[in-house]
Amino acid sequence: NAGVTQTPKFQVLKTGQSMTLQCAQDMNHEYMSWYRQDPGMGLRLIHYSVGAGITDQGEVPNGYNVSRSTTEDFPLRLLSAAPSQTSVYFCASSLRPGVRGDTQYFGPGTRLTVL
């Protein structure tokens, strides 16, 4: 198993550009989530999904869209990049919501810089 994969590893955007961060998992996990990590702020939940076709907002959803058309993939779209979205983005997945399935497996992260 590859686990949770994220692409790209690094990305530089100009203000106003749009892009999609890719996340895929091959563990048949139902739950997937996106976090951003900024210095001194820990991880903040952007969006999450409890299964294919179901998504919901986290703590900081503005400026981001997600979709979950398959169990494996959970892309994060930046609609119009802003310097405030400069961050490290982590995707995570877990087996299914609930006590036993809550251990999250994290991808290696995408470092995004918006100029």
Place this chain on the structure above:
Amino acid sequence: SQQGEEDPQALSIQEGENATMNCSYKTSINNLQWYRQNSGRGLVHLILIRSNEREKHSGRLRVTLDTSKKSSSLLITASRAADTASYFCATKRDDKIIFGKGTRLHILP
């Protein structure tokens, strides 16, 4: 706003000593987890404690949970250089898993 807040923000101890870090949270939870992050990498799950549990052990790790005080502690015994990392608590309420800001632990040789 973030659910969990770790304390202290940073901690330096000598190798072999025990390290204790705390997490406080604001609302009722389903469970609480602790994760470790080595510099610049993704997080790795350490241990999960359910809301109806008070203490849990895993190797050199001991976690306690006090739901009346809305707090948890992570104890790492006999610390090693490899324990140098950031440690985060994560609380689950409904379907959201929310992380705190973390404690940076530095083990001195």
